[in-house]
Amino acid sequence: MTVQEKSEKKYDFKKIESKWQDKWNADKLYLAPKKPDPNNKFYMLVMFAYPSGDIHMGHFRNYLIGDAVARYQMMLGKDVLHPFGWDAFGLPAERAAIQRRLHPEKWTLDNISVSKKTLQKAGISFDWTREINSCLPDYYKWTQWMFIQLYKKGLAYRKRGFVNWCPEDKTVLANEQVKDGKCERCGTPVTKKDQIQWYFKITDYADRLIDDLDKLPGWPENVKTMQREWIGRSHGLEVDFIIESSGEKLPIFTTRPDTIFGVTYMAISPEAEILDRLHLKGEYAARVEAYKKQAAARTDIERTALTGDKDGVFTGQYAINPFNGEKIELWVADYVLAGYGTGAVMAVPAHDTRDFAFAKKYNIPIKIVIHPDKSTILKVEDMTDAFVEYGPMVNSSQFNGLAGEEALEAVSAYAEEKEIGRHKINYKLKDWSISRQRYWGCPIPIIHCDKCGVVPVPDNDLPVLLPRVENYLPRGRSPLADIPEYINVTCPVCHGNAQRDPDTMDTFVCSSWYFLRYVDPHNDRLPYNKEIANAWMPIDLYVGGVTHATGHLIYFRFFTKFLHDIGWMDVEEPAKVLFNLGLVQDSKGEVMSKSKGNTVSPIPLMEERGIDITRLAMYFTAPSEKEVLWSGETLTGVEKFIINRFYPIISNFRGNNPDLKYYFKLEDLSQNEKNIYIKLNQTIKKITESLNQLHFNTAIAALMELVRDFEPAGIKNDLLNDTVILKTIQLIAPLAPHLAEELWEMTGKTSSVFKSEWPGYDPNAITGEKITIAVQVNGKLRDNIEVPTDATEELIEKEAYKSPKIQKYIENSKIINKIHVKGRLLNIVIK
Secondary structure (H helix, E strand, O other): OOHHHHHOOOOOHHHHHHHHHHHHHHHOOOOOOOOOOOOOEEEEEEOOEOOOOOOOHHHHHHHHHHHHHHHHHHHOOOEEEOOOEEOOOOHHHHHHHHHOOOOHHHHHHHHHHHHHHHHHHOOOOOOHHHOEEOOOHHHHHHHHHHHHHHHHOOOEEEEEEEEEEEOOOOEEEOHHHEEOOEEOOOOOEOEEEEEEEEEEOHHHHHHHHHHHHHHOOEOOHHHHHHHHHHHOOEEEEEEEEEEOOOOOEEEEEEOOHHHHHHOOEEEEOOOOHHHHHHOOOHHHHHHHHHHHHHHHOOOHHHHHOOOOOOOEEEEEEEEEOOOOOOEEEEEEEOOOOOOOOOOEEEEOHHHOHHHHHHHHHHOOOOOOOEOOEOOEOOOHHHOOOOOOOOOOEOOOHHHOOOOHHHHHHHHHHHHHHOOOEEEEEEOOOOOEEOEEOOOOOOEOOEEEEOOOEEEEOOHHHOOOOOOOOOOOOOOOOOHHHHOHHHHEEEOOOOOOEEEEOOOEEOHHHHOOOHHHHOOOOOOOOOOOOHHHHHHHOOEOEEEEOHHHOOOHHHHHHHHHHHHHHOOOOOOOOOEOEEEEOOOEEOOOOOEOOHHHOOOOOHHHHHHHHOHHHHHHHHHHHOOOOOOEEOOOHHHHHHHHHHHHHHHHHHHHOOOOOOOOOOOOOHHHOOHHHHHHHHHHHHHHHHHHHHHHHOOHHHHHHHHHHHHHHOOHHHOOOHHHHHHHHHHHHHHHOOOOHHHHHHHHHHOOOOOOHHHOOOOOOOHHHOOOOEEEEEEEEOOEEEEEEEEEOOOOHHHHHHHHHHOHHHHHHHOOOOEEEEEEEOOOEEEEEEO
16 A cells, blocks of 8 residues: 555544554563663653542643653653652542542552553553552562661651641641641641651751752752742851759840840740740749640641731740840740740840730830931830841940941850850751651551660561551551551560551652662662662653642652762762643633542543544643643644644655755755755754753644645655655654654654654754845944844844954944844944
């Protein structure tokens, strides 16, 4: 059958798509090499999925972006790693299972099976031989191994403290899992609970996590800003106030040492340990205890909001300001959080808005120690709010008159000289609370022995298997605590009676290292081979949502740095480039989410309109970083383009096998041939740039223009005609892979289009015809330059400045204006 006869057949997408998926699988097209050439590899990674239901259009968009990049990189000749797996433990899966009265294991594994079939049907180029599942023992064995490595280095520790508690999910939440004071999963207001927890000491890495953001030019600035603000590094002075009743030092951190003489009270967090050492008695003890219970019912967001009424209770005790010896009142106020410094802050009502309102409410003295300038004198009775700017110090002993940086440094230097304070760096970031009082998670590999204390499970006893439990519902403590055969064990050190830790790990622990398991997923002796990991790492492009900016995207950076420090990784950052895709919204403008029940499955669309048409419609709807308001209307336009314009171009193929690296000479071509050759090369350049920027919508638009302008009747050069068709097929291949493969084969090619080399463009055939621009200086003609017909004003000016004839007039002059007459003239006005 001739090419023309084949092309006259209907575009049978079902037959074509099934055929090529079978062939790709048979040929192992997506199989990544075990160890790549480090200088010619591309690690393409999309965030792995919570298997809490089938894939919807939001997921579909995410995976399509990665697929187009992976296929494009194949055609660039790279060793491509494009793996996939399942973030299967944790609250999302367990909550969904509870709602359906199913066991989380069955719910999770069933969903993985369904979702995997959907992804395979979509033709996503994942290397399924590297599939990982975080809820299977062959994976979580190594999550437990990671925990033990952290423990051995003193970075995993256990302590009692106040934690975020979700009353609905009956478990602890990390700070990063609390959004606007509510559980990010169920939306329940979060309270505080005093509980023993395991923590990872991520604060030891705070400086590196901030400083190394400067080494990530390929990360979005908004994500880097969010991480800097979340870590919250601030420089200041730690001052040793003295508790009057006991003489105990109370270190207080401040970023405004210039206001130290204006401190009139101290605000202590209701959860601060110092309260227990005040030994309050009588009515003061009763009031504080009642206030602590009241504060526990409030969320951190409510407590720390800049707006709203603030309250507190007086302890009846005082501290001494070491700078002036003055007694200051000690109050308990819940706008202070226990995790900040020592859990207490100095209050300067005259120069802090929140302190001012609190002092006014409780008739606490207000003392002015900063004036706006030397000629403006503030009076307490005239103040309606605090003066918070910098200015000359007053009422501050020998520091009077100092202002700004000079004042800050002078006060700090005095504190260090007198040994009453020291320079200090403080952070908002707190250690990562990783214990979860839920069933569906990775067991913590720790044994508690009365004689030996905390004992890590020996490596040869890993994994600690999660037992099958029918009654797994949350009950305020881990369901595993009620299983004697799980909890009761023999201590591996003294061989006496001991107990396992009953909690499971935060699911974010599982996702903090998963990208490393992909490089060596079947290794049963190690989490991964270091040599192989170093060849693949870092990730070249990581695609996912910005919602993970202060959670997973900090945690996986922390793990990478830790693994680097213990010799398991050469790199210190996991991903060179991070891309945050826009979310997919339903027709009402709501973000698609399984929890909202507003998701749209891609399956019916793929079955009715075809996989490639559904893919192209998603690509074409908007730039990848923008949100998408999904509707089926885009499908119609794309479908018409494919069926009526693109697929039929194969009928014009003339059976040649041109050298696709050959560049035609413009002077050998007719005008029609020259036009299409220039258009082809412009399109190659445009699509290459678009794919590099993940702007697939503009790539498709450029393809539509090229196909529109392709008129075979005006092309006498058979090799040029077939070159245009072959390169057009290559250009659509990353976006519509099944269609491209079918057309590529119809031209007589026997190997995959993805084994062909991505087309380069002829630099001499990009701009087309040139025009002459007259260049004047102060209205007098000084030179003529040639520029492309589509040259921008910026390009014309750039070319003009290169001219020696122009340079001699402008080199020692100031250009005050530039006047363009489109396509004709540039007048440079100087003085």
